[in-house]
Amino acid sequence: MFLAPDDDHLRGLEGVSVRAAAQPEVEYVIERMVGAGSYSIAFFAIRRAPDGEAPVVLKLVRPSLMRVAGDLATLAVEKETVALGRLNERVPPTPFVVRMLASDVIDVQQGGVELRLPWLALEYVHGGAEGTTLEDRVAFSVEQTGVAFDPERAELALTCLASGLEAIHEVGVVHRDLSPHNVLCCGFGHDELFKIADFGIARPQGGAGTFIGVAGGTPGYAAPEQVREGGVKVCPESDVFSLAAVIFKLLTGEALFEADTVLDGAVLALAPARKSIVRCKGLCPELAERPGACAAIDRIIARGTAADPRHRPPTGWELVSGLLRALRSGNRRSRPPRRRLESITDYSAPMRFGWTWRVRHQAGGSRILRSVAWDADGRCLAATTNGLVFWNGTGWLAARVDGLPDATAVRFVERVGPGNWIIGGDGAFIAHYSADGATGLLCGEDPAVSFTHASGDLEDLAVLVAERPDHSPLLFALAARRWMKPAALARAKSVRSLARLDDERWLLAGESKAGGGYAAIYRPLMFEVELVAGGEDAPYTSCAGRADLGIGAVVGDGGRVLAFDEHASRPLVFGEQGPDFGAVAVDVGARVWAASPGSIWLHEPGGTLPWKCVWRNEAWTVPFIAVFADVGRVVATTRDGGVVEGRWEAK
Numbered sequence: 262m263f264l265a266p267d268d269d270h271l272r273g274l275e276g277v278s279v280r281a282a283a284q285p286e287v288e289y290v291i292e293r294m295v296g297a298g299s300y301s302i303a304f305f306a307i308r309r310a311p312d313g314e315a316p317v318v319l320k321l322v323r324p325s326l327m328r329v330a331g332d333l334a335t336l337a338v339e340k341e342t343v344a345l346g347r348l349n350e351r352v353p354p355t356p357f358v359v360r361m362l363a364s365d366v367i368d369v370q371q372g373g374v375e376l377r378l379p380w381l382a383l384e385y386v387h388g389g390a391e392g393t394t395l396e397d398r399v400a401f402s403v404e405q406t407g408v409a410f411d412p413e414r415a416e417l418a419l420t421c422l423a424s425g426l427e428a429i430h431e432v433g434v435v436h437r438d439l440s441p442h443n444v445l446c447c448g449f450g451h452d453e454l455f456k457i458a459d460f461g462i463a464r465p466q467g468g469a470g471t472f473i474g475v476a477g478g479t480p481g482y483a484a485p486e487q488v489r490e491g492g493v494k495v496c497p498e499s500d501v502f503s504l505a506a507v508i509f510k511l512l513t514g515e516a517l518f519e520a521d522t523v524l525d526g527a528v529l530a531l532a533p534a535r536k537s538i539v540r541c542k543g544l545c546p547e548l549a550e551r552p553g554a555c556a557a558i559d560r561i562i563a564r565g566t567a568a569d570p571r572h573r574p575p576t577g578w579e580l581v582s583g584l585l586r587a588l589r590s591g592n593r594r595s596r597p598p599r600r601r602l603e604s605i606t607d608y609s610a611p612m613r614f615g616w617t618w619r620v621r622h623q624a625g626g627s628r629i630l631r632s633v634a635w636d637a638d639g640r641c642l643a644a645t646t647n648g649l650v651f652w653n654g655t656g657w658l659a660a661r662v663d664g665l666p667d668a669t670a671v672r673f674v675e676r677v678g679p680g681n682w683i684i685g686g687d688g689a690f691i692a693h694y695s696a697d698g699a700t701g702l703l704c705g706e707d708p709a710v711s712f713t714h715a716s717g718d719l720e721d722l723a724v725l726v727a728e729r730p731d732h733s734p735l736l737f738a739l740a741a742r743r744w745m746k747p748a749a750l751a752r753a754k755s756v757r758s759l760a761r762l763d764d765e766r767w768l769l770a771g772e773s774k775a776g777g778g779y780a781a782i783y784r785p786l787m788f789e790v791e792l793v794a795g796g797e798d799a800p801y802t803s804c805a806g807r808a809d810l811g812i813g814a815v816v817g818d819g820g821r822v823l824a825f826d827e828h829a830s831r832p833l834v835f836g837e838q839g840p841d842f843g844a845v846a847v848d849v850g851a852r853v854w855a856a857s858p859g860s861i862w863l864h865e866p867g868g869t870l871p872w873k874c875v876w877r878n879e880a881w882t883v884p885f886i887a888v889f890a891d892v893g894r895v896v897a898t899t900r901d902g903g904v905v906e907g908r909w910e911a912k
Contacts (some may be wrong), residue, residue, distance in 0.1 A: 279319070279380060281363040286311060289319055289363070289382050292892075297323075301338075307849070307892065308362065314850050315909060316385040316893040317362060321378050324369060335764065338364070338379035345381075347432035357425030357647050359445060359458040360384040368404045370574065386456060387907075389639030390654030390852070395455065396441035399511055405653060408545040409514040412588040414453070418511055419515065419581045421455035422504060429457065430497045436460065436494060437487065439503035440479035441510050447908070449654075452619060481518040482506045485527040485568055491863065495703035498570035502530070504577050505565025508584065509536070514543025514559070517566065534820065535563040544658075548588075555568075557587040574801045601773040618876045621896075622656060624883050624903025632677040632714075633898045635889035641898070642682050642694065644671040650683075650692075657902055663698025666690075675715045683719060685712035691725065703742065710735070714759040716767060724767045724785055726756045734771075738785035748790055753779045760806035762813045762825060770801035770815045780804070780823060780830075780869070793823065793830045805845045805888075814853045816842035820872075833864055835872050846890035856885035856897045861905065876905060 278290045287310040295318070298305040306319040322338055336779075346363035348354065368374050392398045395418070399409050410418060422444065429436055436457065443459040446650045478487050484502035487495055509517040513587040517536055520526035538544050539555045548555060561583045567573050574580040628650070630649055633643040641652035642660060648668035649660035662668040672686035674694070685691035689705030703719075710727045717723030719742055727747070735885040738745040750756065756771040756779070766782050769790075778801045782791045786882040797817040806813030808823070813825040820839015823830045833853065840857030847853055853864040861876040881903060889896040893909035 272409070277367075279365065279367050281365040281382070283365075284310075284363055287363065289317060291319060291569045305385070305892075306382070316387075318383045318385050320381045320383060321367065322380075324376055324378065337445045338381065342381060344429075344432075344434045344460045344700045345383075347434060348428060350432075355425060355428035357421045357456055358428060359386060359456045383458075384456075385893065386447050386458075387639075387908075389449070389894075390652070391446070391449065391639070393445055393447075394442050395444035395446055395507070395511060398446050399441060399514055401654065403514040403543050405655065407543070409543040410511045411545045415508075415512055416585055416588055417451075417453060418455050419508065419584060422457065422507065423577040423581040425455075425457040426497075426500055426504060430500070430576070433493055434460070435497055436500050438478050438483070439500055439507060440482040440548075441507055442479065444507065449619065449621070452617075467654055478503075478523050480520040480523050481516045481526040481529075483523045483526055484570065486570060488524055488527045496772055498573045498575060501573050501575070501577055501580055502566050502570070504892075505573075505580060508565075508581075509562050510537065512544060512548070513538050513541035514759045515541045517562070518746050528792065528866075530566060533568075535559065535566065537561075551590065552849055554590050557590075558584060561587065570717045597702045616875055616895075616909055618905060618907045620904070621906050622652075622902060623905040624881045624899045624901055626901055628657065629909075630886060630898065630900050630902055631671070632673040632675075633887045634674040634678060634682055635887070635896050635898075636676060637891055638679065639896075640680075641889075642676075642684075643898075643902075644674050644684065649674075652846075652904070661696070661698045663804065664692065664702060665699045672713045673709055673715055677718060683715050683723070685715055687711045689727070691715065691719070693719070705737065705744070710736075714756065716759045718759045722785065724759060724761075724783065725767075726759050728755075736769075736783055736785070736790070745785060746788065748783065748785075748788060749789065750779075750781075752792070753781075755779075757801065758803040758805075758815075760804045760813055761808045762806040763808050763811040763827070767803040768806050768813045768815060768825065770804035770817070772800040776800075778817055778821070782825075793825075802842060803844045803887075805847045807847050807849070807851075810847075810849070810851065812847060812851055814845050814847055816845040816855050818842070822851065822853070833871060839872070841884075843884035844888045846888035846895070848890035848895075849892055852890070854888050854890050854895055854897075856888050858882050858884050861885075861888075861895070861897055861907070877909065881905075 271440045274291045275293055278288045280288050290307045291304045293305050295305045301320045301322055304319040306317050307313045308317045320455040342364045348358050349361060364381045366377045366379050369378055387393055391409055402409055416564050438459060445456045445458045448454045461817045482503045484499040486499060506517045518526045518529040537559050565573055612728045631644045633641055635641045639654055643650050648832055649662055649671060650657045670687040671684050675683045677683055680695055682694040684694045688708050689701060689710040692699040692702045710729055712725045714726040719739060723739045725737045734750045734753050736748040752773055754772045754774045756769055758770040760768045765786055766784055769781045769783060771779040774892045780793050780801050782793060798821050801815050801817035802814040811827045815823040818833030818841045824831040824833050842855045842857050844856045851866045855862045859879045859881040860874055862872050863875045864872050883899045883901045885897050886900045887898045888909055895907040897905045
């Protein structure tokens with residue numbers, strides 16, 4: 262992303278909270294920058310309200326733009342607020358447009374000048390490994406399968422987009438920048454949902470040009486009239502043009518008009534000739550084998566992208582209805598998907614959030630996972646008894662093993678950053694791992710040692726659990742890649758899990774030689790191992806920590822759970838006899854997520870119920886070995902590769 266010098270200081274807003282005057286009881290805590298556009302910068306933030314927490318996107322106007330065009334920039338946000346506000350007030354509201362939650366201003370000091378930056382809080386959409394934008398998901402489909410969307414998936418997307426455009430036009434707004442980059446996606450399979458986003462250059466019907474007085478749009482998707490006379494003649498049919506170009510992309514994986522600028526795209530759109538979908542390699546075989554349907558689709562797209570808006574279908578639904586008939590010819594669908602899609606949202610509550618759980622991969626099979634490490638984008642690296650595998654969003658695939666002497670020797674994987682992991686195992690080796698394979702291989706002195714767990718940063722401070730035949734487990738510490746004196750765990754039979762608790766402390770969970778539990782805190786810089794109160798109960802299986810919050814948890818058989826903070830440990834009482842927990846995670850809201858065979862449990866701080874079962878399937882008898890908890894997203898993985906995902910979503 263490009264940031265002007267005046268904008269770069271906004272990186273320092275992490276941790277700052279803002280409130281809208283109309284909703285003083287709700288605060289938005291900025292966590293990190295996630296993107297930048299032509300007039301705004303987007304941040305990931307947490308919405309904290311009396312009814313709970315939820316992830317959101319916070320858009321701030323660029324300071325550099327405010328300094329040179331303050332009034333126009335403010336007007337742009339005001340107009341986007343008006344457009345989204347109209348959609349919020351629509352009855353019923355549409356689930357196919359990203360929703361605005363609040364708007365106000367924040368005061369920022371810059372070069373001795375105080376700037377009032379307008380901001381918008383918007384619905385957060387995260388698409389996981391398949392991608393958050395339609396552009397990403399089409400590219401993912403082409404990369405994984407060689408083809409773009411099949412007819413059934415295309416029907417779903419077209420229905421969402423046509424419904425979204427219908428709602429936008431009903432409230433008197435023209436979007437003007439509908440493109441695959443501005444369509445956000447969430448859910449998967451039959452639960453996939455497409456939402457129109459980014460109203461930065463939208464305009465009311467009958468208004469002049471863009472809200473900031475400049476013609477614009479995305480090259481190859483902007484209608485020719487958007488670059489004529491400053492875009493004065495833009496109309497709903499302009500969005501129909503963009504929709505037709507988007508449809509070509511999702512069916513073929515290629516752009517209808519390959520252009521670097523909006524003007525170049527407009528010039529191509531003025532030519533009478535149009536690409537045919539059958540000449541695109543990304544067209545799925547099911548369509549390619551139906552020449553009649555392909556010819557009909559080509560005609561409809563050509564009409565939708567006619568140079569003269571008067572020759573286009575007047576609405577998105579008129580364009581899409583013809584396409585749906587072509588897609589369904591010789592097809593099995595008996596009921597239009599529109600009714601089903603409109604039924605998925607409960608309109609009685611304008612904005613309600615809740616957890617939705619989906620099985621992403623069925624449990625069962627011969628695969629045995631030793632260790633898994635999920636990334637925030639929905640991908641996962643796992644060590645199995647047969648080598649490394651990678652979760653690509655839809656299934657487990659063999660991962661690259663470049664730089665590894667023996668991939669079957671890997672015992673653990675630990676995420677250290679986006680797309681980067683630490684791996685290690687038999688032969689006392691550790692290494693960095695990325696898409697390029699293993700690099701920076703580092704070996705201990707004793708080849709009989711096996712590294713089974715790791716946590717921390719190899720470039721700063723890291724802790725590793727080592728096993729030796731017929732010996733007590735060892736703790737090795739690395740300070741800036743220099744080995745420190747190992748610590749022997751004389752009372753431990755095994756260490757099953759390791760997690761960083763804060764900058765100086767690590768949690769250990771396992772089994773004692775006496776047959777009970779082993780829960781301890783390790784301080785590598787002080788060479789101290791401290792057994793914790795209650796840490797010698799039934800065997801402990803997993804621990805988790807959040808170094809950013811200084812909190813953690815340990816779980817074990819019989820529903821035993823210990824919570825940790827900067828002061829001490831305390832039991833999170835489940836009952837006299839609870840489930841046998843195999844994995845645990847702590848999220849940024851200090852919630853504890855624990856998994857037992859066939860069930861996932863949640864403990865909320867200050868909740869009236871100590872534990873709540875949020876997912877259950879008694880057929881899943883294989884233990885969970887890992888739980889990953891991000892903001893608004895939880896993923897649990899079984900030892901045989903089953904994957905269950907929960908998302909905090911608007912319902």
